[in-house]
Amino acid sequence: MARARLISDEEVLSAISKLRDSETTISESNLLKEIGKGSPYTIKKIIKDLLETERLKFSDYEKLGKTIKILNREYFESHKYQIQAKIEEEVYADAQSAAHSRIREEVQNEFEQREKTIRSEYESKLESMQKDNQIRDLEKDLAFANEKVALLKEIIQSTRT
Numbered sequence: 350m351a352r353a354r355l356i357s358d359e360e361v362l363s364a365i366s367k368l369r370d371s372e373t374t375i376s377e378s379n380l381l382k383e384i385g386k387g388s389p390y391t392i393k394k395i396i397k398d399l400l401e402t403e404r405l406k407f408s409d410y411e412k413l414g415k416t417i418k419i420l421n422r423e424y425f426e427s428h429k430y431q432i433q434a435k436i437e438e439e440v441y442a443d444a445q446s447a448a449h450s451r452i453r454e455e456v457q458n459e460f461e462q463r464e465k466t467i468r469s470e471y472e473s474k475l476e477s478m479q480k481d482n483q484i485r486d487l488e489k490d491l492a493f494a495n496e497k498v499a500l501l502k503e504i505i506q507s508t509r510t
Contacts, residue, residue: 356387361395362405369411376414393420400424 364383368375377389384392397420399405407413407421425432 356384356391356395358395358399358404360384361392361399365405372412374412374414375407375417377416379414389416396420397424 361380361384364380365375367383368379373379377392380392381387381389393416396405396417400420401424407417413421
């Protein structure tokens with residue numbers, strides 16, 4: 350049966366966070382001092398597990414002790430193809446998203462342009478139809494007025510005789 354760890358993952362993460370905040374080198378000895386219990390082997394094992402589960406990532410600018418650098422390098426060497434594939438997927442997804450966004454924008458612009466063109470064509474046709482209707486109405490009014498005038502002339506002539 351495996352022995353229970355004296356140190357929890359959270360304690361190591363908390364100690365690393367404190368060392369980062371104080372800009373102290375992240376090393377086994379500094380972690381042991383910060384935690385106050387455990388062994389270098391236990392700390393190495395926990396850091397390996399945290400790297401494997403991706404709960405812990407070290408950046409290039411951090412101050413790392415020799416052993417921690419080696420663990421980090423080993424993790425990256427053993428997972429470089431997975432990391433590279435993940436980065437490629439992210440880049441592809443970003444590029445695809447940008448392309449989809451650009452295509453959506455182009456389609457929207459094309460739609461708006463066509464809508465404006467069609468709308469202006471129909472508005473001009475409608476204006477033309479309205480003018481034609483107005484002309485017809487005026488022609489009817491004129492014909493009606495001419496009939497009234499003719500009728501009035503007849504009435505005037507019939508009353509004179």
